[in-house]
Amino acid sequence: MVTRLRPDSADQPLLEQIQNLIAAANRTEFTAELELLVDLLESGSEVVCALPDSSMTPTEVAAYLGVSRPYVYRLLDRGVLPCHNVGRDRRVPTASVLDYALRRDDGRRVLAETFASAEADRQALIAELAGAD
């Protein structure tokens, strides 16, 4: 089970109230994390909540990652995503899916920078091949 929190502007007053409550409470590790959560929501970020040991069906994984189901089965078959069987169906640990999405985000950032850095890389490589002078 995965819940996605998507605040909109109408929720801002509520988020502010929660922030005030957190600010009034004794500071602990938990309040710090709650504060981070509310800050994220206030900045318009989408936050995903999941129980640590929950799992997702391949269809849920496909929808969450924005890929086709055959692509998810491919990831399962290759062992890129771990899974266990429930009867004839497969389940993927939610934590693995979230971890995959985070690391894919890193890769996507690198990919975007790879495409954008063509000219700068070219100048650097030419300068290196020409020898420093």
Add this chain to the structure above:
Amino acid sequence: VSGLIARPTLACLQVLLTDVLESVERKRFTVAKHAALPPLDAIDHPITRHCATQFDNRANAGHERIKSAVAIVAFKAKSGPWRAAVYMDNEGQPWIIDVGRRHDDDPSDFYRLFAAKDHQALLPTADDLRQLKLERATRILEAWERSVRSTAVTAVAAACKAPDNKCKLPVQDPKGALAGHLTVEVERLAADTSDAHEYPAEIIVSIDLGGWANGPLSRAAMREVARVVAPSEDSWDAEPQSDGTMRYVASVNEVRLRQIEAASEVDDSHAIVATPPVIAPTSSAHYVGKSTIVDAVVNGDAVRGLCGRWFVPKHDPGDLPICLTCEAARERRSPTG
């Protein structure tokens, strides 16, 4: 010996620009910044073309010396009304050090003007040698880029035929040392017609540059592979592997795969290897938070759109269609819904 083609010095280029070249050519050179000058040995003018042929390193002897130059050895070159003085440096590189027009017995005749000049001052300068080095380096890089594309074509075609759909080939760096490996895997995925989304059947080409040091070279290699496999940013996605490495995957169609296979059957002259298009930038505009966009534009960092796609904001996205996922995400956030 290749690469020793007659070329004008930068000072002589100025003369070409003001007196000799047609205005279109002139524009091309003046627009270009110093470091980004086009190759000077490829200027398309009768006198430069003629010098390239006359001083092609095969017939060093037999050139006619310009007698008025005493301090240096300068040779005559003639083409139509054009005249040039050519100097050979110690490495056998011919330099066009001066150009002009022939006007017999007139004070504006090239050889008369040339005779009155300080010939030492016409010799190639440190800037000229630097420009020559940059051009040679550019050619080495371009040859390397082409060889990476050729390797990519071979790897994709071999992966299509391999029982495990994989092919792993070594790739050299521009100096000929082993840079790393390129692993290509080609997989066919069935169509997905679940209720929420429809995905057509697709071919997934995954690229693994295992063993490469991260940097300009590995990025350049990835771009050349992308130009072969799918020359569009939108075709590519990242796929983190369980061992911590990253693969880049492109969704391609059957036609593209056939083109790559056809390219593998001829030599390097196929358009996919020889003259591939540059990679098309992302085709839609994405929304991002206002606070992140300013820094990103200044620093050239990638930012994450509301839809989850990463991109480096560059040009004004005003004319691009807005990404539908981004639009939906923005509507969810707006107060009126």
